Amino acid sequence: MAFTRILPNLNSTNRDFWTGGAQGELRIMQCQDCKTHIHPPTLVCRHCLSDNVAPHAVSGAGQVDTYVINYQPWAPGMEVPFVVARVALDDAPGVIITSDIIGTPVDDVDIGMKVQVTFLQQEDVWLPLFEKAA
Numbered sequence: 306m307a308f309t310r311i312l313p314n315l316n317s318t319n320r321d322f323w324t325g326g327a328q329g330e331l332r333i334m335q336c337q338d339c340k341t342h343i344h345p346p347t348l349v350c351r352h353c354l355s356d357n358v359a360p361h362a363v364s365g366a367g368q369v370d371t372y373v374i375n376y377q378p379w380a381p382g383m384e385v386p387f388v389v390a391r392v393a394l395d396d397a398p399g400v401i402i403t404s405d406i407i408g409t410p411v412d413d414v415d416i417g418m419k420v421q422v423t424f425l426q427q428e429d430v431w432l433p434l435f436e437k438a439a
């Protein structure tokens with residue numbers, strides 16, 4: 306039995322984040338007034354309370370802030386071990402995305418490692434995952 310992830314419910318607030326991968330874009334909500342990036346996406350800026358917010362495509366480059374190696378197969382078909390990391394985005398200060406680091410042996414992942422977003426499509430969602438930057 307193949308493991309299938311639990312997918313988010315799309316709505317007008319989060320749709321750009323979860324579907325930007327269709328165009329290869331990691332879209333983070335950004336306040337158009339104070340330029341603060343906002344994640345998870347909301348319709349009001351946490352910094353200045355402006356409702357003038359819109360999705361902004363960032364580069365998808367970042368670095369591992371911290372991580373954990375999961376060895377427990379929590380669901381049938383789940384392949385282990387794998388890395389769950391907090392990734393700090395280079396061009397969205399303060400934004401952290403929690404996701405998997407793929408394509409690298411788990412023992413080679415380290416804090417500060419440069420990573421780049423990649424996307425895994427499942428149904429109508431493009432999950433942002435990260436791989437070691439070239």
Ligand SMILES: [Zn+2]
Pocket residue numbers: 336337338339340341350351352353354355
């Ligand atoms: Zn703002």
